[in-house]
Amino acid sequence: MLGNFSYHNPTKLYFGEDSLNYLMDELKNYGENVLLVYGGGSIKKNGLYDEIIAILKDCRKTVAEVPGVMPNPTVEKLNEGVAIARENGSQFILAVGGGSVCDYSKAVSVSVHCDDDPWQKYFIRFEEPACEIVPVGCVLTMTGTGSEMNGGSVITNHETKQKIGHVFGDNVMPKFSILNPRYTMTLPKYQMIAGIYDIFNHICEQYFSGEDDNTSDYISEGLMRGLIHSSRIAVEDPQNYEARSNIMWTATWALNTLVSRGKTTDWMVHMLGQSVGAYTDATHGMTLAAVSLPYYRYIMPYGMKKFARFATEVWGISAEGKTDEQLANEGLNAMEAWMKDIGLVMNLTDLGAADDMIEGIADGTFILEGGYKVLARDEVIQVLKASMG
């Protein structure tokens, strides 16, 4: 563990089948005018919407709604939500949904009292909020993004074909999040699997940097081993509560800043995947799955020792009589076998990408530093071509 860092994560979490019971107590801490944000309406079918409206009524809240937040929330939708919040004097935002709904709610929270254009300020210029921030609480119905306990927010601009994430500070993190694994169990299997890979990749993005000895890597290895184990159970039996609850809890800790402490990160799989997402509107986790192995195999020589460690410590591969390179390859092969086993989409063609998109996807890929290799544009193209399958 080297370098200096701070850690502060004030989000209060309620976990388990009874966790919604705590919503009322939390709501009492905030103003009367609540903005209820949700997605495509599945919460109306499964009864959660009615439960939450009843709780809001019991708390004598005045409720305005932003329904229809889409999987990759757009800048137009952001502006719409900001307008509704302003019209209604919203003092609290209750996000009910998955990562996109949480992400979106945070983007609204920093924009309601901001005079500037939110897209330009937060997602193009990456500025921090200087205005009052409307507090956000979450009731999570999908798992994967970790948005329930971090300051992250990803917004898509279809006009400019940009999907950009901004990780805000602890003042933008949800005040509380309610995590009931049961809510995630009505999700289609495809979405569950995409979420599992999103979680796994969050850990990988933080793990594959640095050769130094770091407690964060040991925690990451524990989280990955647990996730691999639970994912196999959940894919066989999506109604297995124990597996689904472990996956939900792992997701939170995979991306709440803990496992990046003391490390540098480049988040290149996400940079590639997000650009793919802006072109194809494919499910986030699947875009990550499709580019991961070509990317990791490309950078492997630059982080050979860590990829060898990944093989032995995460996949339990015996090091006996092997070079680091052999081990590193075996580790990535084990990862590939697991990815296929759980049913991930393994190439971009299957996500609707075509060869003529590659240049554009490369243009939309932010190239960040902090990992084993800063990619040049032609290397991005090479990885994307290898990802076409």
Place this chain on the structure above:
Amino acid sequence: MLGNFSYHNPTKLYFGEDSLNYLMDELKNYGENVLLVYGGGSIKKNGLYDEIIAILKDCRKTVAEVPGVMPNPTVEKLNEGVAIARENGSQFILAVGGGSVCDYSKAVSVSVHCDDDPWQKYFIRFEEPACEIVPVGCVLTMTGTGSEMNGGSVITNHETKQKIGHVFGDNVMPKFSILNPRYTMTLPKYQMIAGIYDIFNHICEQYFSGEDDNTSDYISEGLMRGLIHSSRIAVEDPQNYEARSNIMWTATWALNTLVSRGKTTDWMVHMLGQSVGAYTDATHGMTLAAVSLPYYRYIMPYGMKKFARFATEVWGISAEGKTDEQLANEGLNAMEAWMKDIGLVMNLTDLGAADDMIEGIADGTFILEGGYKVLARDEVIQVLKASMG
């Protein structure tokens, strides 16, 4: 992961060689009258006292002091600190020291505005504070107890031969803690090793319960693997910053409630060790080391699968062709070998306990539920006798 739980840990952490730079910013958030709490005076020798006094002066704070907090803080010392805080109208408590100083400061924080007798109220009747709580901040100079990011406080009553811990809620947790691994590097090796075992045992106490599949166990395994690795480096070379910093960070996460989420715990090694501490005044971590193996070998049959998992997942022992019982034994043997390697005290006799103390130590041992086996009094005696060496 089963059951319902909440998680909220608002302590802000500053970690690294430059972490004291953040003290001034934090102090600005609190009142003028500061109670400075510290231990035996090593901070006066190494210059930290002068640095902190200078920062307090720069912030125009009025400072009252409670020096001389001992390794196992006593009820008399608690009462003394409460009186000084009251006389000086202390609005903030700055704890500079190890776990005992942090523990002690939390006990003072809940007692300054409490009309009742603190020992009776918090440590005998285990009541929660109903009064105003004076906020606490920590500058940590020893690592092990995790007190820097939890609500725990242990106080010793020599008259009644009781050493009792109360884990308070998040309102008692330090507001911030400053963790500079360099401060821990002047500590005598004996204290460093005792601290390492305290950390390891904190994880074990939470790990050895339940047979269910739980993310917490995977995180615990990662933390234990990392700690075993770093401890071997630190014992060889106590000035190795990387190892010392990993140990410090592991200590924080070993006991800030994370790895007990979704689990039950009985903390029996601590219950035994604390009672030994009340009789011998021996270093906390060493009392735990001396009773651990006799205790774990005694309860092993009741948690055989978990002890077998401990062998393969923490110690890397091959399961091939072995029964759970063989594995479980090999795991505890590996732990014993590691404990001897790093130089822990392996029996109570070496800590100054005598046979005629055993009955009294057993009387002072709280027997809690939540682990694999609720011990009867004669079983406590049996474990203590086996711990005499």
